[in-house]
Amino acid sequence: HVQLQESGPGLVKASQTLSLTCTVSGGSISSAGYYWSWIRQHPGEGLEWIGHIYYSGSTYYNPSLESRLTISVDTSKNQFSLKVSSVTAADTAVYYCARRARGYYVDYWGQGTLVTVSS
């Protein structure tokens, strides 16, 4: 049973870089066919896909965010990470890490972590 846990600062200053890490347990991040995803949800709003990464390092990013994003993977630690640069109040959201299965759906989610961007 795969479990994912987000970690990182809950408060980031505007113009700085948001950094989160997701630790995967109960399964290997190097398992074939699975992509490791970041998804966010602005307060009171819907889900927004940020991007995902394969254990090999191959990435797909949301075109609207791509210029500010970096997603990386550390297979030795069974972790993957998200960096969003030049944040503004519009980046305030609950950030979820998740596993995207072979069929392009998300079958496991982390509990989510609220990141607030302060001015």
Next chain:
Amino acid sequence: SYVLTQPPSVSVAPGQTASITCGGNNIGSKSVHWYQQKPGQAPVLVVYDDSDRPSGIPARFSGSNSGNTATLTISRVEAGDEADYYCQLWDSGSHPYVVFGGGTKLTVL
């Protein structure tokens, strides 16, 4: 970019059937997935690949997809089904990415 359109809200009495639609251009040619999200919780997959259910999801949850509309149907609705529901697909265009619908709030009257 590909757009998925859901009604903001659907209301249904307990025991009745709820239908939540997800509209998109020729969506019937794509695989659609559905998630349930209760307040303060992470989403849960309830239907994948248009009509398949993950283990542990009641058979009351079913899906269909044809033409320009995908539909999540919840039969014999219970109070515990009250939640937000999101459709999702993979847009494999020139710049592939994951698309979510805007979400539908299901209210059990």
